[in-house]
Amino acid sequence: MVSRLFSICLFLFANFLRAEQEIIITNGEWPPFLGEELPHHGAASQIVAEAFKTQSYTVQYEFLPWSRSFKDVQHGRRAASVIWTFKQDRTSYLHFSEPVIELSDAFFYHVEGSFEWHDINSLKKQLIGVVASYSYGQAFDDAVKYGSLKVESVSLDNQNVKKLLSKRIDAMLVNDYVGKALINVLPGKHSKLIKMHPKYLRTEQFRLIISKKWKNSDLILKEFNEGLKAIQESGQMAKILKRLEEGYYQ
Secondary structure (H helix, E strand, O other): OHHHHHHHHHHHHHHHHHHHHEEEEOOOOOOOOOOOOOOHHHHOOOOOHHHHOOOEEEEEEEEHHHHHHHHHOOOOOOOOEEEEOOOOOOOOOEEEEEEEEEEEEEEEEEEOOOOOOOOOHHHOOOEEEEEOOOOOOOOHHHHHHOOOEEEEEEOOOHHHHHHOOOOOOEEEEEHHHHHHHHHHHOOOHHHHEEOOOOOOOOEEEEEEEEOOOOOOHHHHHHHHHHHHHHHHHHHHHHHHHHHHHHHOOO
């Protein structure tokens, strides 16, 4: 009886310790996916936090400039950071998780226009609305740099929505979730005037990075990936992505 009671106490104590685990993750500003003032700190932040929650971790986000956010993980001062693309030359000091979120850049156009595209060259006669200082991939950026494409730059994506509605540009280039969210908040008649072209310019997967210098980093990676799978199977991730598309995190 004593032995059984002791075993139960050990089990309960182990679960208590497990429930108390906290992990500090560096973060940055990239609305609506990441942001200190956004609901749940952005859609990607919520996905990461919910995945860890299934494994009894409590996530504490530390918002820093992007360079500092990365270096703190690179040098083992923090356990992990959100969200980054896979780089082979970084695998010697970082673990990369399974994809947290897949993001695509897409063209949105006015339904009364004649926008069509197949490759970069097919865009030469179109005037494309972009956001200043944002990279849309090397092929597109190079075409703009060397004058092969005509673009007009603004500071915010919603400014391109207004230009598109007034037909001052042929298309705007924006992340697909952001574009859909911007359209969803338009008045009914206006929301029907803009469509997304089904062919993406590019698609990238973004992941959690974990410092290999951090204690038990292999275990953290394993448990996080299991957490991601759990929220995918439960439908929780799909709900977050639906709210992202509806503009909840804007």
